[in-house]
Amino acid sequence: MRVPVSWLREYVALPAEATARELAEKLISLGLEVETVEEVGADVTGPIVVGRVLTIEELTGFKKPIRFCTVDVGDANGTGEPQGIVCGARNFAEGDLVVVSLPGAVLPGGFAISARKTYGRISAGMICSASELGLWEDHEGIIVLPEGFAEPGADAGELLGLRDSVLDIAVTPDRGYALSMRGVAREAAAAYGVEFTDPADLPVPETTGGGYPxxxxxxxxxxxxxxxxxxxxxxxxxxxxxxxxxxxxxxxxxxxxxxxxxxxxxxxxxxxxxxxxxxxxxxxxxxxxxxxxxxxxxxxxxxxxxxxxxxxxxxxxxxxxxxxxxxxxxxxxxxxxxxxxxxxxxxxxxxxxxxxxxxxxxxxxxxxxxxxxxxxxxxxxxxxxxxxxxxxxxxxxxxxxxxxxLSVPREPITVAVGHTGRVAGVDYPVETEIARLRQVGCEVVRNGDTLSVTPPSWRPDLTDPNDLAEEVIRNEGYENIPAIPPRAPAGRGLTHGQRLRRAVGRTLAARGFHEVLNYPFVGERDLDALQLEADDRRRTTVRLANPLNDDEPLLRTTLLPGLLKTLVRNVGRGFGDVALFEMGLVYHPRPGAPAKAPILAVDRGPTAEERAALEAALPEQPRHVGAVLAGQRLRSGWWGGGQDATWADAIQTAREAASVAGVELVVRAAQHAPWHPGRCAALYLAGAEDEAAVGYAGELHPRVVKAYGLPPRTAALEIDWGRIEAAARPATAPRVSTYPVATQDVALVVDESVPAAEVEAALREGAGELLESIRLFDVYTGAQIGEGRKSLAYALRLRADDRTLTAEETNRIRDAAVAAAAERTGAVLRG
The missing domain is CATH 3.50.40.10 (Phenylalanyl-trna Synthetase, Chain B, domain 3)
Incomplete structure (x- = not known):
C-alpha cells in the first residue's frame, strides 16, 4: 500500500514538523512494515505555475504542426507581461488554463528549462504535459486545468501535489485494514497521540429501500x-x-x-x-x-x-x-x-x-x-x-x-485483567489496557477481574485474548519491553550424539569434503537412476500428500540422489574436483502403518491415544552419512602429478568417519546397487560381522554415472550413522612406550579370492598384544607364484611397554602370526 503523506494529513492531525521518515519509524514501531519512503518530485525545482493561453499563432513551413502561444503567467515571470512559448501540442485552445515551466525550472530527469530560439521564435518556457512533470501517466498531451482551478501565476506544483512523500507499506495478511488511507491514518493517530478524522463518518440515509432489486x-x-x-x-x-x-x-x-x-x-x-x-x-x-x-x-x-x-x-x-x-x-x-x-x-x-x-x-x-x-x-x-x-x-x-x-454481531472476547502483562512480562495497569483497546476501536466493559472486549468491525483479525494483548503491547511500544536474556539451566550442553555428529563433520571437512544440505524429497526417476531392484527396500517410500514439486513426491530413503544431483550441478559450473558430504535423516515406512497420519486439534494438546496414533503413522527416521567424490583427490601442479579419487578413498572416508565414534569397520567385497559390482565394499561393525552391513562404499555403477550425468569413476559412500552411534565406545589415550620398535616383514601367498582384510585380521590375532600396527605395502600377482594366486606383503611393528624386544621374541611373534594366517586363510609364506 502506497500512502501519500499529504493525503494522510487530511485524516490525522500530524504535527507540522513531522517528516515522512519520522512517521515511517513510528509506524514501524507499531508493527507496520514500511519498506521505503519515497520523496516524489524532490528533483523538480524552479517556477512551475498556472498560465492562461491568450493567443495561438500557427507556424507553417515545418514538418510538423507548431504553435507560438502567448500565455498569461501573472507576476511569476517578474514582468507581468505575457510569456511567449513555442509548443507542438494541439489539445488546448485560447482561454485554457495550462501548466507552464518558466526558465530556471528543472523537470524530472534533470531537464532544465531555459529561454531559447526555436522554429524562428524565442520560446521562454514550456507548456507541460502530465508525463513531463511526472504527475501521472497521460498520452493525451498538455494538461488542461478546469476553469477556476487557480489564477495565472499560482504555484502549480503545490496545487497539483507535484512534490510529496510516499510511504510504501508491505501489508501482512493480518493487517488488511492497513490497505487503506483510513486504516493507516488511524495507526498514525495512535502513534502520535493526535486526533483522527474517520473518512467513513459520513451522513448516510437513515432509511433504505426502493433500490435496485x-x-x-x-x-x-x-x-x-x-x-x-x-x-x-x-x-x-x-x-x-x-x-x-x-x-x-x-x-x-x-x-x-x-x-x-x-x-x-x-x-x-x-x-x-x-x-x-x-x-x-x-x-x-x-x-x-x-x-x-x-x-x-x-x-x-x-x-x-x-x-x-x-x-x-x-x-x-x-x-x-x-x-x-x-x-x-x-x-x-x-x-x-x-x-x-x-x-x-x-x-x-x-x-x-x-x-x-x-x-x-x-x-x-x-x-x-x-x-x-x-x-x-x-x-x-x-x-x-x-x-x-x-x-x-x-x-x-x-x-x-x-x-x-445479514451480518451477525461479534461476540465479545473475555480476557483476564493483567493478561497482557503476563504475555509481555511487563506490568500494565488495567487502565492502560482499557485505554489502548479503546484506542484501536474496541468496546471494553470491565467485570471485576475480567474484561469483556468487542473488537471493531474493521479488525476481523482480533479473535482471542492474545490478539488483544498484542494490541496493548504494540501501542505501548515494543521497545519498552526490557530485554532479559534467558538463563540456561546449569549442567546442560550438547548430548553425546550431538558431539559425535559435530566431530564427524569436522573430520570430513578436514579431509576436504564440503557439507551440503539437500531437500529430503525424491521421485521414482531418482530411484530408477540408482538401478535399484523392484524389491529393494529403498523403493518402499513415504508419499507426500502435498509435495512442493510433483516430480519429487516421495521422502528419501537414501541420501545419494540429492548428493549426486548437487555434484552434477557443481561440475556443470566448472568445479571438476568435488568432494561433498551430507548428514541427514532418511525415511522408511513402518510395516502396517496407517496410510495417513491423524490431523490433531490446535486448540489443545494431544491425548495419549492421539500421540500413539501419530507415532504409529510416522516412518522410521534413521540418520545416515553420505559422501560423493569426483575428479582429483590430490591436485596436480608444479610439485608433480595429482591423484584421482577412487573407490579406495570412499572406503577410507567411511572408516575415518566411524573412527570418530571409536568404531572400527570391517571391509568386505559386495554387490549392492548403485555401486560397481567389482568395486563395492560392504562395511560391518568389527566384532559383529554376522549382522547386516552398516553401509556401503566404492565406485558407482557406469549406468548410474550415465543416468545422472556424473564424471567417470565417481565414488560414493553411505553409512547408517545411527548404528555407529549405538556402537560408539569412549575414546582412550594411545599407549606410549619408551622402548624401541621392532619391525618384521612377511609375504604370504593366498588364493586371489581371499580378502586382504581377512589375512590382516589373522595376522593381528596371531601376533597378539605386542603388535603395534600392521600395514599392507605390496600386492603381487604373476607367473612366479602361480595362476589364481596373489602375494600380500605386510610390515609388522612390534613393541613392548616394559622392555626391548629380543630377536628371538620378534621371530616367535612373526611365526605365530604366519601360523594363524595359514590356519585361517590357507596362506603360505613366500620364499
Whole structure:
C-alpha cells in the first residue's frame, strides 16, 4: 500500500514538523512494515505555475504542426507581461488554463528549462504535459486545468501535489485494514497521540429501500450487500487533477471518472467497489455460488470456467461478476454510460482467496477481501462514491438504496485483567489496557477481574485474548519491553550424539569434503537412476500428500540422489574436483502403518491415544552419512602429478568417519546397487560381522554415472550413522612406550579370492598384544607364484611397554602370526 503523506494529513492531525521518515519509524514501531519512503518530485525545482493561453499563432513551413502561444503567467515571470512559448501540442485552445515551466525550472530527469530560439521564435518556457512533470501517466498531451482551478501565476506544483512523500507499506495478511488511507491514518493517530478524522463518518440515509432489486442466496458467502445508483452521469467528465495525482501516487492508473471514483474510495476507505452500466443489467441481481458448467468473460477478455466454490454476481442473463475479484465484460462501464449502479459488499474472505488463486487472478479488490475488510463500511463507501459521481460528473443520486444486512454481531472476547502483562512480562495497569483497546476501536466493559472486549468491525483479525494483548503491547511500544536474556539451566550442553555428529563433520571437512544440505524429497526417476531392484527396500517410500514439486513426491530413503544431483550441478559450473558430504535423516515406512497420519486439534494438546496414533503413522527416521567424490583427490601442479579419487578413498572416508565414534569397520567385497559390482565394499561393525552391513562404499555403477550425468569413476559412500552411534565406545589415550620398535616383514601367498582384510585380521590375532600396527605395502600377482594366486606383503611393528624386544621374541611373534594366517586363510609364506 502506497500512502501519500499529504493525503494522510487530511485524516490525522500530524504535527507540522513531522517528516515522512519520522512517521515511517513510528509506524514501524507499531508493527507496520514500511519498506521505503519515497520523496516524489524532490528533483523538480524552479517556477512551475498556472498560465492562461491568450493567443495561438500557427507556424507553417515545418514538418510538423507548431504553435507560438502567448500565455498569461501573472507576476511569476517578474514582468507581468505575457510569456511567449513555442509548443507542438494541439489539445488546448485560447482561454485554457495550462501548466507552464518558466526558465530556471528543472523537470524530472534533470531537464532544465531555459529561454531559447526555436522554429524562428524565442520560446521562454514550456507548456507541460502530465508525463513531463511526472504527475501521472497521460498520452493525451498538455494538461488542461478546469476553469477556476487557480489564477495565472499560482504555484502549480503545490496545487497539483507535484512534490510529496510516499510511504510504501508491505501489508501482512493480518493487517488488511492497513490497505487503506483510513486504516493507516488511524495507526498514525495512535502513534502520535493526535486526533483522527474517520473518512467513513459520513451522513448516510437513515432509511433504505426502493433500490435496485437484489438478493443474497447465503449469508455465509456475503453478509452485507449495498447498491446505490446515479442517473444523468456525464461520461465525458474528466477526472480532476487532484484525484488523478493521488491515484498515481498510490500506484493506480487513471482510466475514467466512474472507474477512478471506485478506485479512489477503495484506497480511501479500504472497501472495494464495483460500478455497472445499468443499461447492460438484465433483471434483479443475485449473489450466489457458481453452478457446474457456468462461464464468465471477465474484464481482461478471458473466458473463465467457474468453480462451484466461486461467489458470483448474477442477473437474468447469468454471471456478470466474479465477486470480489473482477467484473464481467458484458456490464463494463463504457464511454457512453450515463446511468451507473455502484456495488459495495462484504464477501467471505476464504472464498475470495480460493477464487483468486484458482483463477490466478489477483486484483486490488481480492487483496483486500481475502485479508478482511470492514464489515460495516459498505453503506458509507457506496454513499461516498455516488456523492463523488454527482459532484464531479454532474450525476443525480437516486433516493432508493439496496441494503441487505445479514451480518451477525461479534461476540465479545473475555480476557483476564493483567493478561497482557503476563504475555509481555511487563506490568500494565488495567487502565492502560482499557485505554489502548479503546484506542484501536474496541468496546471494553470491565467485570471485576475480567474484561469483556468487542473488537471493531474493521479488525476481523482480533479473535482471542492474545490478539488483544498484542494490541496493548504494540501501542505501548515494543521497545519498552526490557530485554532479559534467558538463563540456561546449569549442567546442560550438547548430548553425546550431538558431539559425535559435530566431530564427524569436522573430520570430513578436514579431509576436504564440503557439507551440503539437500531437500529430503525424491521421485521414482531418482530411484530408477540408482538401478535399484523392484524389491529393494529403498523403493518402499513415504508419499507426500502435498509435495512442493510433483516430480519429487516421495521422502528419501537414501541420501545419494540429492548428493549426486548437487555434484552434477557443481561440475556443470566448472568445479571438476568435488568432494561433498551430507548428514541427514532418511525415511522408511513402518510395516502396517496407517496410510495417513491423524490431523490433531490446535486448540489443545494431544491425548495419549492421539500421540500413539501419530507415532504409529510416522516412518522410521534413521540418520545416515553420505559422501560423493569426483575428479582429483590430490591436485596436480608444479610439485608433480595429482591423484584421482577412487573407490579406495570412499572406503577410507567411511572408516575415518566411524573412527570418530571409536568404531572400527570391517571391509568386505559386495554387490549392492548403485555401486560397481567389482568395486563395492560392504562395511560391518568389527566384532559383529554376522549382522547386516552398516553401509556401503566404492565406485558407482557406469549406468548410474550415465543416468545422472556424473564424471567417470565417481565414488560414493553411505553409512547408517545411527548404528555407529549405538556402537560408539569412549575414546582412550594411545599407549606410549619408551622402548624401541621392532619391525618384521612377511609375504604370504593366498588364493586371489581371499580378502586382504581377512589375512590382516589373522595376522593381528596371531601376533597378539605386542603388535603395534600392521600395514599392507605390496600386492603381487604373476607367473612366479602361480595362476589364481596373489602375494600380500605386510610390515609388522612390534613393541613392548616394559622392555626391548629380543630377536628371538620378534621371530616367535612373526611365526605365530604366519601360523594363524595359514590356519585361517590357507596362506603360505613366500620364499
Amino acid at each position: 437484489a438478493t443474497v442466496a447465503d449469508p455465509a458467502i456475503c453478509s452485507r450487500y449495498v447498491l446505490r445508483g446515479v442517473t444523468g452521469f456525464d461520461p465525458a467528465a474528466p477526472t480532476p487533477p487532484w484525484m488523478r495525482r493521488r491515484l498515481h501516487l498510490c500506484g493506480v492508473r487513471s482510466i475514467s471518472l466512474a472507474v477512478d471514483v471506485t478506485n479512489y474510495v477503495m484506497l480511501e476507505l479500504g472497501q472495494p467497489l464495483h460500478a455497472w452500466d445499468r443499461a447492460t443489467l438484465r433483471g434483479p441481481i443475485e449473489v450466489r455460488l457458481a453452478r457446474q458448467g457456468e462461464k464468465l468473460e471477465t474484464l481482461d477478455h478471458v473466458v473463465r470456467a467457474l468453480d462451484p466454490d466461486d461467489i458470483l454476481i448474477t442477473d437474468e442473463s447469468g454471471p456478470i461478476n466474479l465477486a470480489g475479484v473482477m467484473g464481467g465484460l458484458s456490464t463494463e462501464i463504457s464511454d457512453t454510460s450515463t446511468d451507473i449502479l455502484v456495488e459495495a459488499a462484504h464477501f467471505a474472505e476464504t472464498h475470495i482467496a480460493r477464487t483468486s488463486r484458482r483463477h490466478q487472478l489477483s486484483s486490488e479488490s481480492s487483496r483486500r477481501f481475502e485479508r478482511g475488510v470492514d464489515s460495516a463500511v459498505q453503506l458509507a463507501a457506496a454513499t461516498r462514491a455516488v456523492g463523488l459521481l454527482a459532484e464531479l460528473g454532474g450525476a443525480t443520486v437516486e433516493d432508493g438504496i439496496t441494503h441487505i444486512d
